[in-house]
Amino acid sequence: MKSFWTDRRWLCVLPLYAFTLVFVLGPVVYMVAVSFAQNEAGTGFRWAFTLENFAKMRDPVYVQCFRESFTLALSTTLLCSLIGYPFGYCMGRLGKRGKRLMMFLVMVPFWTSSLIRLYGWLILLQAKGVFNNLLIALGLINEPLKILYTYPAVLIGMVYGLLPFMILAVYTSVEKMDWTLIEAARDLGASRAKAFFTVTLRLTLPGLMSGIILTFVPSMGLFFIADLLGGNKIVLVGSLIQDQMTRGGNQPFAAALALILAAVTTVMLWAYRRLTGTAELEGML
Amino acid sequence: MEINAGDVMLELRGIVKSFGNTEVLKGIDLTVRKGDFVTLLGSSGCGKTTLLRIIAGLTEPDAGEVLLEGKNICSLPPEKRDVNTIFQSYALFPHMNVAQNVGYALKIRGVEKSAILRRVGEMLALVQMEGSEKKTPAQLSGGQRQRIAIARSLINNPKVLLLDEPLGALDLQLRRQMQYELKKLQKQLGTTFIYVTHDQEEAINLSDKIVLLHDGGIEQQGEPNEIYDHPHTSYAARFVGNANILQGRIKRIDGGAVLLENECGTMFAAWDGGKAVPEDALTLAVRGENVVISREPAPDAALCGVVEANTFAGGMLRIPVRLCNGGEVIITRQGIHFDFSAGETVYLRWEPSAAVLVDREEAQS
Numbered sequence: 312m313k314s315f316w317t318d319r320r321w322l323c324v325l326p327l328y329a330f331t332l333v334f335v336l337g338p339v340v341y342m343v344a345v346s347f348a349q350n351e352a353g354t355g356f357r358w359a360f361t362l363e364n365f366a367k368m369r370d371p372v373y374v375q376c377f378r379e380s381f382t383l384a385l386s387t388t389l390l391c392s393l394i395g396y397p398f399g400y401c402m403g404r405l406g407k408r409g410k411r412l413m414m415f416l417v418m419v420p421f422w423t424s425s426l427i428r429l430y431g432w433l434i435l436l437q438a439k440g441v442f443n444n445l446l447i448a449l450g451l452i453n454e455p456l457k458i459l460y461t462y463p464a465v466l467i468g469m470v471y472g473l474l475p476f477m478i479l480a481v482y483t484s485v486e487k488m489d490w491t492l493i494e495a496a497r498d499l500g501a502s503r504a505k506a507f508f509t510v511t512l513r514l515t516l517p518g519l520m521s522g523i524i525l526t527f528v529p530s531m532g533l534f535f536i537a538d539l540l541g542g543n544k545i546v547l548v549g550s551l552i553q554d555q556m557t558r559g560g561n562q563p564f565a566a567a568l569a570l571i572l573a574a575v576t577t578v579m580l581w582a583y584r585r586l587t588g589t590a591e592l593e594g595m596l
Numbered sequence: 597m598e599i600n601a602g603d604v605m606l607e608l609r610g611i612v613k614s615f616g617n618t619e620v621l622k623g624i625d626l627t628v629r630k631g632d633f634v635t636l637l638g639s640s641g642c643g644k645t646t647l648l649r650i651i652a653g654l655t656e657p658d659a660g661e662v663l664l665e666g667k668n669i670c671s672l673p674p675e676k677r678d679v680n681t682i683f684q685s686y687a688l689f690p691h692m693n694v695a696q697n698v699g700y701a702l703k704i705r706g707v708e709k710s711a712i713l714r715r716v717g718e719m720l721a722l723v724q725m726e727g728s729e730k731k732t733p734a735q736l737s738g739g740q741r742q743r744i745a746i747a748r749s750l751i752n753n754p755k756v757l758l759l760d761e762p763l764g765a766l767d768l769q770l771r772r773q774m775q776y777e778l779k780k781l782q783k784q785l786g787t788t789f790i791y792v793t794h795d796q797e798e799a800i801n802l803s804d805k806i807v808l809l810h811d812g813g814i815e816q817q818g819e820p821n822e823i824y825d826h827p828h829t830s831y832a833a834r835f836v837g838n839a840n841i842l843q844g845r846i847k848r849i850d851g852g853a854v855l856l857e858n859e860c861g862t863m864f865a866a867w868d869g870g871k872a873v874p875e876d877a878l879t880l881a882v883r884g885e886n887v888v889i890s891r892e893p894a895p896d897a898a899l900c901g902v903v904e905a906n907t908f909a910g911g912m913l914r915i916p917v918r919l920c921n922g923g924e925v926i927i928t929r930q931g932i933h934f935d936f937s938a939g940e941t942v943y944l945r946w947e948p949s950a951a952v953l954v955d956r957e958e959a960q961s
Contacts, residue, residue: 494681497674498674498749499704499748499752500701514691
């Protein structure tokens with residue numbers, strides 16, 4: 312204990328702990344507490360223990376909302392993996408200059424607000440937008456397609472927004488690959504494809520898994536993409552929470568929804584650690 | 597050395613390879629006999645690893661042919677070639693245990709599981725690693741990883757095993773032991789080994805045949821004692837025998853000996869019976885242990901010089917003697933006792949048979 316008083320280095324990390332305590336742990340505790348409080352129309356809520364906020368979620372409307380969010384998050388993650396893995400893989404196999412250029416291109420979108428970029432998609436996808444004009448000009452369709460304010464539009468927006476995270480996560484693990492191992496596999500009789508599936512894929516799996524977490528978790532909560540490109544037709548848990556918090560005025564219910572969402576995320580993270588045996592997320596920026 | 601067509605395991609014809617503007621291999625022709633332990637010896641950058649990768653199919657040559665038992669395998673991908681490689685870094689799969697690593701070649705070919713396990717057990721016994729099936733590469737020492745890499749690449753009974761400086765990462769003592777074991781293994785299995793190294797001692801200890809590569813070409817090839825005793829070039833003499841290279845003009849040819857002369861005196865070399873014009877400048881190679889040193893000039897032939905220092909290393913004394921023309925002769929002696937001290941003027945001589953003429957333009961027989 313003597314060292315605790317003589318060695319004052321612990322003082323340096325104190326602000327960090329204080330910050331975490333006040334701004335991370337505090338709100339979470341508050342949220343958990345509110346989720347068990349009673350809603351009171353007009354005045355907010357009353358500190359009285361109740362489970363009704365959670366019971367309310369069994370309503371088919373909300374169950375449907377969770378299911379839809381989950382399906383969208385899953386499809387987003389799947390598409391991001393299918394596009395992002397080959398992308399990140401190829402990027403990792405480029406030369407030094409190629410890598411730098413691709414990294415630049417992947418990072419460019421982050422320089423603009425994601426909201427502004429979504430308005431860009433609005434212009435691209437609308438009935439008389441760039442995308443439809445192109446298809447008509449090519450003679451592929453006669454009538455403009457209705458893409459905007461549909462499920463596909465939301466999916467496009469989600470994949471667009473989250474793809475860089477998948478790419479970077481995969482790229483990081485591909486970059487670390489020792490390619491001599493692939494040569495060894497080929498030398499021992501594996502075809503290109505077999506070497507990929509038995510060695511490369513297995514060794515880059517941590518990257519892919521990080522990418523999956525980095526796309527799945529946010530896509531459960533991203534509400535503004537669905538609001539903008541889905542035209543309020545697709546209600547996700549994220550939008551629901553925002554709605555209950557602001558317009559609906561049911562803060563305890565919003566807190567309960569957020570708590571369940573956080574629980575799902577935590578389960579996902581736990582599953583990730585069990586599956587890959589790694590504690591840290593690769594490609595976390 | 598004539599070789600029957602049936603005895604030839606591997607043949608390289610006119611292998612050329614460039615990386616960018618650098619020509620790494622400048623037309624290599626090489627024949628490897630069945631069951632031989634052949635070493636590709638050379639300093640770093642001489643193209644020896646590239647040559648090995650071309651045989652394995654991991655690098656494509658710009659020109660030339662690779663023939664395995666008479667069949668051109670140049671168009672075959674590495675997995676279709678009946679050769680296996682031991683990589684310098686061993687390249688064990690980190691996500692597989694020892695048994696999975698060793699059994700990989702069989703699993704990829706769809707061999708039945710029980711058969712794989714049996715064969716893995718045999719291979720591990722061969723490299724004295726029984727019972728290590730469940731360990732991961734990370735749990736093994738460098739020497740153990742080496743053994744597993746050997747087992748993994750031999751499980752499929754390749755016709756040729758390629759080894760890329762496999763002992764480079766091991767410490768001296770372990771390296772000596774592994775040298776011995778590799779040689780024993782090669783004799784026991786009768787597999788043709790092609791071994792890449794920059795260590796001439798290793799090459800001499802292990803090889804049936806040494807191929808000395810220099811600057812993208814074959815400098816000399818032959819049995820270890822042949823290259824050691826009869827180097828054709830000053831490079832070969834220096835690299836394989838650590839020989840001293842000296843130049844002089846012909847003064848006299850006398851039966852089996854030639855007397856050469858330069859600014860510092862005269863010296864003998866074995867006469868190779870080649871073409872010679874008096875006053876021609878010739879180059880000779882003489883190894884340090886054959887140089888006789890004395891304080892008095894010898895009556896027949898001697899070079900004059902000054903002892904610079906003497907250093908003891910690896911059980912040997914190494915004494916550099918500076919000649920009056922700026923050249924240097926390094927004398928080696930067993931043990932630690934040496935009667936001459938630095939700064940002393942000395943005379944060097946050797947028997948005609950101890951020095952070989954090198955860098956002769958006409959073809960060597």
